[in-house]
Amino acid sequence: MAFVLQMLELGKLRSPIHSLDPRAKLLWWICLIIVPILVTNPFILLAFTIWIWIMAVLAKISYKMYRFLIITYPVMVGFIVLTWPFFYPATEDQFYFFRFGILHWSLEGTIYALAMGMRIVLALTACTFFVMTTDLMGLASAVGEFMQNKLRISYMYPLMVISSFKFLPELSGDYITITDSFRSRACDIDAGSIVQRFRKTIPVAIPLIDSMLRRAMRISIALELKAFDVDIKDRTFYEKYVFTWKDVLFVLTGVLAILFSILAIVLGIAKVEMYL
Amino acid sequence: MSVDDIVLKTEELYYRYPTRSDYALINVNLDIRKGEFVAIIGQNGSGKTTLIKHFNGLLKPTRGRVIVDGKDTRGLPTSELARSVGYVFQNPDHQIFAETVKDEIDFGPKNLGFPPERIEQARQRVLAEMGLQGLEEEMPFQLSRGQRQRLAVASVLAMEPVILIVDEPTTGQDWRESISLMELIYQLNKKGHTCVVTTHNMNLVSLFARRVIVMWRSEVYLDGTTQEVFAQVDQILRAGIKPPEVYELARRLLPDVRLDRPIIPEDLAELLVKEREKIHR
Amino acid sequence: MDRLIPEKIIWKQKFGTLEIALTIIGAVLYGLGAFSTMNWAIGFITLRPFAFIAVVWGVFFGPWVGGLAALIGNTFISDILAGWFGIGGVGGAIGNFMMAFIPGLLVPHPKNWKAVALWGGIVGTLVVAFFVGGWIALMGFAPFWTLFSTVLIADVPPNLIIAPIICAWLFNRVQKRGLYWRDRLENK
Numbered sequence: 001m002a003f004v005l006q007m008l009e010l011g012k013l014r015s016p017i018h019s020l021d022p023r024a025k026l027l028w029w030i031c032l033i034i035v036p037i038l039v040t041n042p043f044i045l046l047a048f049t050i051w052i053w054i055m056a057v058l059a060k061i062s063y064k065m066y067r068f069l070i071i072t073y074p075v076m077v078g079f080i081v082l083t084w085p086f087f088y089p090a091t092e093d094q095f096y097f098f099r100f101g102i103l104h105w106s107l108e109g110t111i112y113a114l115a116m117g118m119r120i121v122l123a124l125t126a127c128t129f130f131v132m133t134t135d136l137m138g139l140a141s142a143v144g145e146f147m148q149n150k151l152r153i154s155y156m157y158p159l160m161v162i163s164s165f166k167f168l169p170e171l172s173g174d175y176i177t178i179t180d181s182f183r184s185r186a187c188d189i190d191a192g193s194i195v196q197r198f199r200k201t202i203p204v205a206i207p208l209i210d211s212m213l214r215r216a217m218r219i220s221i222a223l224e225l226k227a228f229d230v231d232i233k234d235r236t237f238y239e240k241y242v243f244t245w246k247d248v249l250f251v252l253t254g255v256l257a258i259l260f261s262i263l264a265i266v267l268g269i270a271k272v273e274m275y276l
Numbered sequence: 277m278s279v280d281d282i283v284l285k286t287e288e289l290y291y292r293y294p295t296r297s298d299y300a301l302i303n304v305n306l307d308i309r310k311g312e313f314v315a316i317i318g319q320n321g322s323g324k325t326t327l328i329k330h331f332n333g334l335l336k337p338t339r340g341r342v343i344v345d346g347k348d349t350r351g352l353p354t355s356e357l358a359r360s361v362g363y364v365f366q367n368p369d370h371q372i373f374a375e376t377v378k379d380e381i382d383f384g385p386k387n388l389g390f391p392p393e394r395i396e397q398a399r400q401r402v403l404a405e406m407g408l409q410g411l412e413e414e415m416p417f418q419l420s421r422g423q424r425q426r427l428a429v430a431s432v433l434a435m436e437p438v439i440l441i442v443d444e445p446t447t448g449q450d451w452r453e454s455i456s457l458m459e460l461i462y463q464l465n466k467k468g469h470t471c472v473v474t475t476h477n478m479n480l481v482s483l484f485a486r487r488v489i490v491m492w493r494s495e496v497y498l499d500g501t502t503q504e505v506f507a508q509v510d511q512i513l514r515a516g517i518k519p520p521e522v523y524e525l526a527r528r529l530l531p532d533v534r535l536d537r538p539i540i541p542e543d544l545a546e547l548l549v550k551e552r553e554k555i556h557r
Numbered sequence: 558m559d560r561l562i563p564e565k566i567i568w569k570q571k572f573g574t575l576e577i578a579l580t581i582i583g584a585v586l587y588g589l590g591a592f593s594t595m596n597w598a599i600g601f602i603t604l605r606p607f608a609f610i611a612v613v614w615g616v617f618f619g620p621w622v623g624g625l626a627a628l629i630g631n632t633f634i635s636d637i638l639a640g641w642f643g644i645g646g647v648g649g650a651i652g653n654f655m656m657a658f659i660p661g662l663l664v665p666h667p668k669n670w671k672a673v674a675l676w677g678g679i680v681g682t683l684v685v686a687f688f689v690g691g692w693i694a695l696m697g698f699a700p701f702w703t704l705f706s707t708v709l710i711a712d713v714p715p716n717l718i719i720a721p722i723i724c725a726w727l728f729n730r731v732q733k734r735g736l737y738w739r740d741r742l743e744n745k
Contacts, residue, residue, distance in 0.1 A: 204373075
């Protein structure tokens with residue numbers, strides 16, 4: 001839990017990457033979501049992943065990123081890699097480790113699964129890099145300003161997202177206190193069999209939800225007192241974000257990554273066959 | 277009642293929160309004996325709550341160790357330590373969930389696997405001890421704040437702990453409710469329960485506690501009987517705490533008198549009368 | 558009391574500060590719940606005991622409050638912070654929204670446990686599993702059935718069993734505080 005809160009703080013660090021406009025990083029990240037969808041060649045994916053790690057060193061978050069991903073990588077990637085071979089179409093010309101009815105596992109399927117795992121690795125790395133280098137509240141505010149002024153969409157939606165981040169530390173404090181108080185009465189929701197844990201969730205959830213509702217009522221009053229209204233469309237903003245040439249360059253690297261992927265497809269080395 | 281057996285001991289206890297670089301507890305060495313009534317006081321952020329969270333294993337020492345009822349807390353989960361240590365949280369609404377007072381009280385003992393007769397006995401006992409008789413079938417959320425606080429204590433007491441820890445029991449309550457709750461805890465103490473209370477209310481400390489531990493800047497700053505601690509007015513002020521005025525008065529009016537018990541204004545008056553008699557004699 | 562759908566289906570919900578606050582709190586709670594129980598797993602499948610928050614929020618506070626809370630909580634808090642966002646993405650957002658929206662729209666009364674179990678526990682959960690599994694398959698990250706079945710295993714127990722219990726248990730308190738959305742609509 002403490003880690004979640006740390007993640008939100010990391011975006012506020014200082015580094016050449018952190019100082020970029022949050023919207024630039026958002027666009028860059030969208031590019032990096034598209035890349036693993038276009039490409040399944042594990043070597044190209046690996047190259048992109050290494051590129052992000054180099055930038056992580058620049059942004060001074062490489063160790064933190066490693067610590068976080070070492071928890072996430074093995075489980076998710078392992079899951080994907082272990083399930084894919086069963087879904088890889090069974091043809092006669094493959095080398096089979098075993099084949100039993102519809103269940104089969106071949107060498108080709110394994111290689112394909114590893115390539116698929118590599119795509120997840122790239123997507124996870126890109127997302128984690130983005131979160132650890134971006135002030136998410138700043139981003140939401142910048143996007144909110146754009147939405148209100150250009151698209152005439154109420155600030156209500158960005159406000160909800162920003163506030164969720166803002167209240168996260170406080171509410172996780174409540175969550176910890178409540179689970180602790182149950183622990184003190186010999187009811188530990190993190191111990192026991194899965195069925196027992198589910199059963200223990202109910203008593204914990206009651207005071208949890210109840211205290212949250214009281215908080216919601218207070219937040220509502222606070223919003224009211226600060227004259228927030230859903231229908232106001234000419235709200236002003238405290239911070240102004242300006243796109244500089246550095247931001248443009250950064251977005252361009254993302255666009256280049258996509259262009260490179262398309263080039264790889266044209267050259268026939270991207271390998272985008274999918275078997276679902 | 278023997279006062280020699282130590283029920284809770286901390287040895288060179290250091291604690292650092294995982295996300296922080298500085299220590300929240302520095303070299304805490306304490307012995308708490310059976311039957312003591314201890315008040316832990318200190319400014320916000322001085323380490324009181326961090327300290328008492330070690331007593332039932334909610335936090336585990338970064339260095340050093342905590343021995344509760346003969347058991348090292350490092351090897352045991354809180355849900356197991358709950359047999360020895362009852363911990364009542366500050367806000368009763370963070371723990372009350374049940375539809376009736378009865379279910380709320382039975383929850384802990386059931387988790388510990390008490391047999392039905394023992395649960396029944398424990399419930400009757402704590403209802404009486406906490407002055408909640410006749411409310412068994414009430415909905416906890418219909419009770420007053422003071423009653424809910426007492427219910428929280430009762431539901432912890434029902435687990436028959438050796439030590440009772442109460443974190444800031446009087447926050448958000450008026451004077452009368454605070455007094456009556458402290459009075460109930462005091463009665464428990466008289467029956468032999470070891471009680472540890474944290475609070476900001478110095479008058480209540482002076483009225484009920486026999487021993488006071490002052491936390492300051494993550495360390496145990498003062499530790500002694502209530503009268504000893506409060507008599508050190510300058511030190512205690514430095515720790516950001518204002519002792520009850522009666523101690524300051526006693527120090528100024530009777531600088532040579534050593535207090536042998538905690539005092540209230542009536543006691544001071546009595547002492548003054550005695551002193552005057554001495555002089556006149 | 559035993560109807561499985563309300564007499565009149567209400568699509569619209571007016572947002573005031575209370576609705577905003579409830580959405581925020583619901584989102585944080587949903588995201589936190591998902592995050593804090595990431596270590597609850599059967600093999601590779603991470604369970605989500607707090608998935609019921611989405612259903613409960615939809616039933617108590619209306620389809621839009623519930624839906625937005627689940628969307629923000631899942632996508633912006635739990636997914637982004639866990640690194641899944643690029644993968645779970647759009648499917649997770651729509652799916653979680655629907656998981657709260659459907660019971661919010663169609664459960665006639667929170668104490669009607671059959672309706673909560675039907676619309677939240679079965680239909681809502683199938684929809685979220687379909688969207689998540691479908692999106693991941695569409696993006697080519699994993700075969701449809703793997704994620705579809707994973708989500709079902711993770712979300713059916715809390716939504717089918719815990720959600721109806723919590724709805725029945727907390728309804729009186731919610732109503733007494735004037736937070737129940739159908740009451741609020743009538744009062745306006």
